[in-house]
Amino acid sequence: MSPRIRSVSDCSDNYGIMKKTSMKLLGCNNCDIIGDAKPSRLCTSRRKSQLRSTRNSCSTNCSRAFKIPEMQQVTEWQNQCLNEKQLIDGANMIISMPTGAGKTLVAEIVMLREVIARRRSCIIIVPYVAIAQQQVSSLSFFEDKFNVCVEEYAASKECSELMPCSGRLPPIKRRKGESIYVATIEKANMLINSLIEVNRINEIGVVVVDELHMIGENTRGAIIEQGLVKFMHKGTGQIIGMSATLSNVDQLSRFLHAAVFSTKFRPVKLVEKVKIGSSLYIIQPDGKLEFEVDLGENVCIASEKLKNRDPDGLVSLLNDIVPKRSVLIFCPTKQNCENVCKMVSHLMPRSVRERRKAERLAAVKALKNEEDGKLSSLLELSILHGVAYHHSGLTADERKIIEDVFEDGIINIICCTSTLAAGVNLPARRVIIKAPMVGKEPLRKVQYLQMVGRAGRAGYDNIGEAVTIVHSGYEESKFSDMICGPLPCCNSSLNEPTVFSSFILDLISLKIAQRLDELEIVIQETLFGIQNSNSEQLLRETLENLTKYDLVIVDGDGKYSASTLGVAVFSASLSPLAARQISSILLDNLKEGVVLSSHFHLLFMMVPFDIAVDIDWDIFYDEYKTLPRCEQVLLARLGLNEKQLVRCFVDRPKLNEGEPPLRLYISFMLHRLWKQETFSDVAERFQVSRGWLQNVLQATCSNASSITRFAEKVPSFWPLKNLVPDLIQHLRDCSQQELIPLLALDGVKRGRARQLYNAGFKTIGLVASADPSVLLSTIVHLNRRQANAIVKSAKVLLRDQLAEKVEELEEQIGLSRNEILAKFLTCY
Incomplete structure (x- = not known):
């Protein structure tokens, strides 16, 4: 008989099952089963014993869980899955079932167990920014009910002076409570890298991978695979993979060392x-x-x-x-x-x-x-x-x-x-x-x-x-x-040389594997290694190339380590190929001298190499002629002379991604945004969509952030280390100076920020202390959902800014957080 959906409030038997399940998962005292934190496959037995979970008395929190509206519907398959001994004991698990069956609820309960009973943070990996934002919103009850910080790591969230904890790598250490990091694929990989680098990866108890089947999709799939491999070798937590469209589950379960729970049940x-x-x-x-x-x-x-x-x-x-x-x-x-x-x-x-x-x-x-x-x-x-x-x-x-x-x-x-x-x-x-x-x-x-x-x-x-x-x-x-036909197999894309070289550089930089035999063992345990027999040959070729381009060095004992350039590439989360390209162009620009009479030259340097657009050469010519003479001269020294551009105006070629004239054309758009022209006006002038232009702006900010991290590690790039952060802040907001603090709020763009400012809510603190109903009556075209979200976002920003300052004081004066707060309180 297929499972049927039942309501907790309507079915006492189902309530009992759910309560028993939650007791087990939350590790309550009246529960016979308590899960252990899963040790890394490379852990010693001593380390395993240190990481064993202790029982937690959290019957109060458990009872509170049953008052959460979002968790009031439970199906029989969810009870069955949550009662799986492997899941409770901390084993990795793949959950395969149709869309809409309720996989996310299972993941949320498992994360709730981890943050409450085991006091460890969690990461949930999602494929797109929109899903990350939706997930952050749906997990908000974790913050309200259990004092858990829900933090977004997505392209739209970059660490800045106004949002010091937003997307920070490594994440801030919380004085009180644990965090759930909602991250896109690329940001999750960077987050895992940063936690391993500072020896904090054991703070993570559960990694949830939504849409696990994407592990078979080109470059992004390889990034998922890399992140999971690094977590399995250095972390001690549990991996939950979820998907509705998996075919080669046997290979994936072997790769993840995971149990599999599968059903065809669908509530509708x-x-x-x-x-x-x-x-x-x-x-x-x-x-x-x-x-x-x-x-x-x-x-x-x-x-x-x-x-x-x-x-x-x-x-x-x-x-x-x-x-x-x-x-x-x-x-x-x-x-x-x-x-x-x-x-x-x-x-x-x-x-x-x-x-x-x-x-x-x-x-x-x-x-x-x-x-x-x-x-x-x-x-x-x-x-x-x-x-x-x-x-x-x-x-x-x-x-x-x-x-x-x-x-x-x-x-x-x-x-x-x-x-x-x-x-x-x-x-x-x-x-x-x-x-x-x-x-x-x-x-x-x-x-x-x-x-x-x-x-x-x-x-x-x-x-x-x-x-x-x-x-x-x-x-x-x-x-x-x-x-x-059958579902296509999830085939690893780590075999692509550019992606594979990034992975090997990560393994060496993080000291996960530093010798040829160690690297071979790690590669054999990847999905790529399971599916391919020629992985050793690719590994040797990659090590030769990394050594050739001075990204890694090898000593007389055959031990590999990252060079200064390799450390910079790793820190910037760039591929070795992209890093060489960026490094060469940045050096050329710095040698010729950065034109600081405007920000145009810096903008041109930050434009990514993987953006394509159809150029309107008439507009190109008009924009080029408006550049100051000094910038035209600099572009000529960099190979973009007027003679070459005139030939383009006549021939009107279709350019490939990364070609200098195409990047220059994109710079013209960004420069107009920089000068506070609206998205609509710029998009209309250059005949592109507003959505495309917004994505280009985000990609440029992300690329600039990578260049900043790269410049911090390479002494010859010191000017960029000081110039680029302010550029990123201004470029991201593209607004009047007084509005920039308000633009850090979720759901607040230039128009809404101006409304808030004019209504007297000029700072984050004033917004945080406001009653949502006051915002609702003061700001036109604002609904209750938006008002609540804005006030909540302001409170989160203040909390994060305080946590950032406390952490800085800890490092500077050597006192614990409690001692700092005690001294602070005695002053008042």
Whole structure:
């Protein structure tokens, strides 16, 4: 019999199971089972005994746990999983089950056990910034109920003077309580590196990897693999891997030394369908199609002209759902999202278009407020009709507002790209896949499962439906092959030389392995080593290259260590290849002299090498001619002379990533942002989307942070060590000086910061001491959720700033935290 969902409040038996489970996991005194902290595979027996968990009396905290609304629903499979002896004893575990089955709740309970009963911090690794922000929000009850710090490590969070603890490496040592670090893939790897480097990795008791299947995806998958390998060799904690789309579980479990818990249970039944022509078919478990109904003509479209606007009969798949329930429409491209959004917003019945007018108008005003009063006319009209599009061309703030109004039922339809399925937890009653394509490529099974997994909202729907629109012929054949075919294997991408060389440099720098035989053992235990027999040859070639380029040195006993340059590359989290490229260009710029009459030259030096964009050479020429003569002369000495650029103006070539003229073109955009021009104005001038421009700005700030860490380790780069940090701070905020402190608050951009400042909330302290209801009545277009988030963010910032200062005092005067606080209190 398949598991059924039960409510804790309605089922005393289930409550008892859950209580027993939580008692075990939290290590309470009235529990017979207490888990041990899992020692590293390289630990000595003495170290193992030192790390053994002690029982904790936390029955009070355990009882408080049952009052948390977010933990009131529990399924039988979750009870079964939480009662697994391997999980309780601290063994690594892979949890494989469909999207929406409730994997995250299990992970949260395991982390709760770790921070309360074992007093150790946790890391949860997520693939995208949007998921990190969503996870931080959902874990906020940990802070409220258990005094646990939830810290975000994502591209949008960089350590700065105003946010000293935000994204800090290594993280600050908390005076009181433990932390849960919510990190994107790259930041998690850097976080693990920093904790190993300062011998604090044993502070981490649990590492949760969301979307574990991404370990098989190109470079980012290799970064996941690297981080887990380093944690398994130096840490003593538990790894929980979660995914809905795993195939080669045996290899992954061998790599992670993990038990496997798997079920096909889904709390909301999913019915998968395919529409071919006017016929609707149900997809059977074996992939075969069973005819359900002939939809006939699109009865809602009266005229032939309108019928031609909806040739796939999309509207007929919406009428029985909207407005009572919600629909996600996945489209192949960003442009198709907008086209479908425009079509649907015009063709939906008037009764749907005119619902909740006041709330939709408020949403439009909120979007305009975030974007300096400017908003796409299509997006504005669509939202007023209950529809929106959602893709990377929008800014993160625009996407967040659209997600919020969709969740609140203010709009009922979102037309989106495939990234929403992987990047945001946003379920709907029905999912429609407009075409079995992503861009120009056929839909892959992993992508399909992620999309259909969004169908059915637990607690709201008793069923979820997914309909794929397929044209007969080639599309139908490819779709059938995908449905009937197996999931692709998660193959390691550590075999890529650039990624592999970074991994080897990390292992040597962190002293995890420093001899050839030690390195061979570590590599053999990776997923790459398990899947490939030629790993030893690649290792030897990599060591030769690292030695050749002076990144590592080897002594007479065959022991490898990182050189000064190698330490700099490791600290900056750069690949050896990228570091050589950056180092060469920075040296050339420094030799020629940095032009300090403006910040343009520094901006040009910070632009990443992996950004592509189509250049409008007319705009390029106009921007170049506005540069001061001194900067034009410097660019000429660096190889960008006027003669070469004139040739580009005439030939109008398509440039590759990293070419100097392309990086110069991006610098023109950043320079305008630096001068406080709005995102909308700059994006419009250079004919790029605001979302793309925002991503470029974030990437440039991250690259500048890496260059700063690199410069700190290489004496010849000392000017950059002093110049770049202020550049990063100003570039990230691109705003008036008085608003910069307020921009550190979550969800506060330039428009909102100006509102707060003008209303008298001029400092973080004033915001932290404010009542959210006062903000609500004072700031226009602010809802209660946003007001609460802003006040909470201000309090967290103050807490972190205080913790930073206490840590500095500890280091400077040699007193403990309690002694410092005692002396401080005696002064008042």
